[in-house]
Amino acid sequence: MSNQLSHVFARCTKENRAALVGYLTAGDPSIATSEQLICALAEQVDIIEIGMPFSDPAADGPVIQAASERALQAGTKIKDVFLIAQKVRQLKPEIGIVLMGYANVPYTMGFEVFAKQARDSGVDGVLLVDIPAEESGICAKIFQTHGLSQIMLLAPTSTEQRIALAASIAQGFIYYVSLAGITGAEMGEVKGIQDKLSLIRQYTKLPICVGFGVKTPAQAESIATFADGVVVGSHFVSQITSNIDDDDAMLCALTSSASAMVQAMKW
Amino acid sequence: MDYDLEIKHAPDEGGHFGKYGGRFAAETLMQPLKEIEDAFFEAWADPAFHVERLDLLKNYVGRMTPLYHAKQLTHAVGGAQIYLKREDLNHTGAHKVNNTIGQALLARRMGKKKVIAETGAGQHGVATATVAAMFNMQCDIYMGKEDIRRQAPNVFRMKLLGANVIAVDSGTGTLKDAVNEALRVWVASCEDTYYIFGTAAGPHPFPLMVRQFHTVIGQEARKQCLEQAGRLPDVAVACVGGGSNAMGLLHPLWDDESVKLVAVEAGGHGLETGEHAASLAKGQPGIIHGSLSYVLDDEEGQISADAHSISAGLDYPGVGPELAHMMDVGRLDLDSATDDEALEAFEMLTKAEGIIPALESSHALAAGIRIASSMKPEEIVLINLSGRGDKDLNTVMDKFGFDVGAKDE
Numbered sequence: 001m002s003n004q005l006s007h008v009f010a011r012c013t014k015e016n017r018a019a020l021v022g023y024l025t026a027g028d029p030s031i032a033t034s035e036q037l038i039c040a041l042a043e044q045v046d047i048i049e050i051g052m053p054f055s056d057p058a059a060d061g062p063v064i065q066a067a068s069e070r071a072l073q074a075g076t077k078i079k080d081v082f083l084i085a086q087k088v089r090q091l092k093p094e095i096g097i098v099l100m101g102y103a104n105v106p107y108t109m110g111f112e113v114f115a116k117q118a119r120d121s122g123v124d125g126v127l128l129v130d131i132p133a134e135e136s137g138i139c140a141k142i143f144q145t146h147g148l149s150q151i152m153l154l155a156p157t158s159t160e161q162r163i164a165l166a167a168s169i170a171q172g173f174i175y176y177v178s179l180a181g182i183t184g185a186e187m188g189e190v191k192g193i194q195d196k197l198s199l200i201r202q203y204t205k206l207p208i209c210v211g212f213g214v215k216t217p218a219q220a221e222s223i224a225t226f227a228d229g230v231v232v233g234s235h236f237v238s239q240i241t242s243n244i245d246d247d248d249a250m251l252c253a254l255t256s257s258a259s260a261m262v263q264a265m266k267w
Numbered sequence: 268m269d270y271d272l273e274i275k276h277a278p279d280e281g282g283h284f285g286k287y288g289g290r291f292a293a294e295t296l297m298q299p300l301k302e303i304e305d306a307f308f309e310a311w312a313d314p315a316f317h318v319e320r321l322d323l324l325k326n327y328v329g330r331m332t333p334l335y336h337a338k339q340l341t342h343a344v345g346g347a348q349i350y351l352k353r354e355d356l357n358h359t360g361a362h363k364v365n366n367t368i369g370q371a372l373l374a375r376r377m378g379k380k381k382v383i384a385e386t387g388a389g390q391h392g393v394a395t396a397t398v399a400a401m402f403n404m405q406c407d408i409y410m411g412k413e414d415i416r417r418q419a420p421n422v423f424r425m426k427l428l429g430a431n432v433i434a435v436d437s438g439t440g441t442l443k444d445a446v447n448e449a450l451r452v453w454v455a456s457c458e459d460t461y462y463i464f465g466t467a468a469g470p471h472p473f474p475l476m477v478r479q480f481h482t483v484i485g486q487e488a489r490k491q492c493l494e495q496a497g498r499l500p501d502v503a504v505a506c507v508g509g510g511s512n513a514m515g516l517l518h519p520l521w522d523d524e525s526v527k528l529v530a531v532e533a534g535g536h537g538l539e540t541g542e543h544a545a546s547l548a549k550g551q552p553g554i555i556h557g558s559l560s561y562v563l564d565d566e567e568g569q570i571s572a573d574a575h576s577i578s579a580g581l582d583y584p585g586v587g588p589e590l591a592h593m594m595d596v597g598r599l600d601l602d603s604a605t606d607d608e609a610l611e612a613f614e615m616l617t618k619a620e621g622i623i624p625a626l627e628s629s630h631a632l633a634a635g636i637r638i639a640s641s642m643k644p645e646e647i648v649l650i651n652l653s654g655r656g657d658k659d660l661n662t663v664m665d666k667f668g669f670d671v672g673a674k675d676e
Contacts, residue, residue: 055569056438056555058447059293059454065437077567103291103554108568130291130554134281155295157457162297180295181455 003124005149005172008046008096009207009228018224018265020044021209022258023100023233025051025067026084027076029240033247034071035084037254041236042088042095044258047209047229049127050088052081052101059102059129061184063234063241078109082121089122098125098151098172103138111139115146125149125172133165140169149173154200156180156188167204173229174200174208184234187213194226217264224265232261268331270486272317274479276521278589282471282558285595287588290470292557296450299457304472306377311479316372323368327401328358330365330483334491334649339619340636347642349635350500351622351652352488352516361625361654362484362512363394367463369480371398374461381405381456384463385449387414387442387508388580388627389421390654391465396430406430409449412440414579421658439572442508442583446556466509467587470557474587481515488649489519500649502527502638504602506631508544508580510587512653517599518589527600530590531634533576534603542575546586547594548601553585560588577606577662578626580654604633610666612636613656625654626662 012019022045027034042048053071057064085097099118106114106128118126126148131139133152143150149172154163157180167174176197179188197208210223211231220230239257243250278284282304290300310316324330333353341349354362367384374382382404386392392408399406408425412434415422425432438444446469453462467477485503492500503520505513507530517528535543543549546561553562555570563571563584574584593599604612609626612633617623624632628651635650642648656663663669 055564055572056443056447058450058556059295061451069437072569104562104564104570105568107554107559108551108564108566129293130557132290132292132294132297134297135289135291153294155293157295157298159298162294166294177295179455180457182451185455 003147003149004094005047005096005124007094009173012046018227019046019209019229020261020265021047021049021211021229021231022236023049023051023231024236025053025064025071026081027053027071027074028067028237029070029244030074031076031080035087037240037251038084039087039091040251040255041258042092044255044262045095047096047098048088049098049100049231049233050081050085052078052099052105054102054105057102059182061182061234063184063237066241067237078105082117085121085123096125097123098127099123100127101129103128103130106139111142115142115148119146119148123148125151127151127153127175129153133162133169136169151175153177156192156196160199163200163203170204170206172206174204174206175231176200176208176210177212178210179213181212183212185213187215187219190222193223197226217260220261221264230265268487268490270321270483272311274311278471278475282475284589284592287560287591288471288474288558290557291554291559292470293454295454296457300470300472302377303373306373307472307476310373310376320369320372324365324483328364328368329356331487332356334488334495336495337620340616343615343619344636344640347501347639347644347646347648348496349639350492350647350649352484352649354484354512354651354653355624355628355655359394359397360657361390361394362481362515363391363465364397365483365515366465366477366480366511367391367394367398370461370463371402371404374404374463375402377461379459379461381460382463383407383409383449383452383460384465385409385442385445386465387445387582388578389414389418389425389658390580392430392432393421393424393428395463396425396428399430400428408432409435409445411435411442411445414441417579417662418658419661443570443585466511467514467589468509468556468558468560468585474558474589477511478514478518478589481511482519484512484515484651485517485519488516492647492649496647498647499523499526500647501525501642502529503649504529504531504631504635504638505651506531506581506627506653507547507586507590508533508583508627509585510590512651514587514589516651521598528598529600529602529634529638531630532601532603533578533581533630534605534608535575537605538603542573543603544574544576544581544583545603546584547590548603555585558588560591561586577609578630580627581630602634604630608633610663613663622652623656624652625656626659628653
């Protein structure tokens with residue numbers, strides 16, 4: 001099966017809209033419920049980002065930290081992450097599936113085994129928060145061989161030199177972190193994000209998605225006017241947090257907040 | 268004394284020591300880390316930086332610290348001559364201040380007004396709060412909730428020194444979680460805030476930089492040993508949590524091939540129990556806190572929540588990358604001491620020499636004593652007494668079931 005990411009952005013461009021990228025942590029709050037939630041979210045987004053829970057999520061804010069803890073508490077293993085990806089792929093052959101997480105999980109498993117199983121599970125891309133361009137040699141070739149896109153992050157602190165470097169490695173899309181901070185913090189100022197994107201576009205033709213801190217439909221709408229995609233993570237995860245004892249309410253809150261984002265991003 | 272300022276056994280440009288180290292950090296931190304790296308190399312090449320640093324180490328910290336021939340302990344053990352490098356006599360009571368002086372000077376050069384740090388036992392937190400007070404910098408210390416409980420006296424010291432101590436409740440509430448939290452805060456504040464990392468681990472340039480600031484320990488000890496004993500030690504021993512005091516003592520002896528270098532990890536309840544902090548002996552290569560090194564984690568790559576040591580300063584599931592490299596190339600011997608062995612050594616040194624060691628250092632003592640006992644009297648074992656034990660008295664009191672006897676009858 002071919003990598004869906006380029007098709008997703010081509011389709012969105014044709015429809016004259018930005019892609020909605022939605023994140024949830026696999027296994028949160030339990031493996032079975034998480035599968036339901038991720039599949040439901042996959043119905044509404046263009047790209048689903050599935051978080052691989054990690055014991056030490058140093059780049060994440062409290063919301064996703066707690067999600068990771070719940071998932072590990074629930075006994076989530078990397079094989080469960082792959083199983084959820086498979087389910088999503090069966091359900092939605094045309095969407096993009098990206099795994100997001102920290103290097104130690106695939107490193108410990110072995111990048112080769114990880115890449116093969118990810119691809120076999122229908123995954124299109126992998127974003128490892130703590131593998132910057134300089135260290136990407138540890139997995140880049142393996143991911144490429146298996147047809148997995150290595151998604152690279154860029155941030156407000158990225159210099160032109162770093163942008164050029166990341167752009168030379170990145171595949172699928174560039175994930176621009178809207179703020180100098182952790183996931184779920186307040187979104188950076190729109191003008192600043194827009195300027196940085198113009199600069200990044202001088203170095204890459206890849207689509208650019210903006211994430212970290214996008215919480216409201218209005219924010220998504222404003223980002224969607226100049227970015228190729230909008231990533232919503234903590235906001236979706238917090239629908240789980242605020243309905244933690246009620247799976248139905250959780251599902252309901254998640255789908256309605258996703259619809260609100262979809263609506264806002266339509267022209 | 269004249270210190271050797273040459274950077275020996277340097278990592279590659281990316282901060283790799285062999286296959287370990289590097290800079291496995293979030294993109295947002297890459298440029299701030301590069302700025303610290305550039306500032307460090309620029310400062311290190313500037314004689315004025317060292318004039319100020321070494322003056323502070325001499326007149327504020329009290330260096331050079333003595334090398335003490337522990338004759339009573341040697342006699343009690345009945346083997347090789349035991350020499351103690353008295354880092355416990357530094358201002359603040361441990362070696363940690365060698366590094367915080369250096370990094371605070373760097374922070375000031377970089378125009379940062381605020382410093383943050385993680386701390387486990389509280390020694391690095393105290394050393395950071397101390398220099399922050401002296402340099403008039405705002406200071407926030409991140410400390411695991413569990414460690415705050417274990418190290419109450421140090422928490423109070425930090426607060427007295429004007430630092431905010433922020434309790435970290437996430438994960439296991441220990442050092443690794445304090446590092447995570449400090450990293451999260453630093454990501455959002457690196458423009459005006461400098462992160463004084465406390466051990467020879469983390470992303471490049473921290474392992475190199477922290478090692479360089481601590482090499483005063485080994486350089487002095489080497490010279491002192493030659494002066495006092497007329498020869499180099501046969502064995503040099505240091506405890507290892509992240510590896511700062513170990514790198515400080517052992518690195519300057521790397522090229523002295525006759526000297527056996529021993530790193531002592533925390534054996535906790537015993538290496539076979541899984542409740543220990545012996546990353547090098549029992550861990551596997553992994554990526555945590557910005558570098559590739561040995562890590563205590565499971566087959567899924569989740570960092571161990573069972574890392575345990577009676578000493579909060581050694582209770583860390585990772586280890587500095589250069590130590591992993593030294594182990595791989597065969598320049599480092601591994602040893603470990605359990606909680607009980609450390610307590611025994613703690614008591615032994617206290618009684619024999621009137622020196623109360625930190626529980627961290629007691630691990631080095633325990634292994635050093637064991638090693639010395641099987642050696643000849645004309646041989647020398649050099650042990651890094653990295654800190655004093657005042658901070659550990661509560662823990663030790665509990666363990667020994669000590670009662671001051673002041674209760675009403």
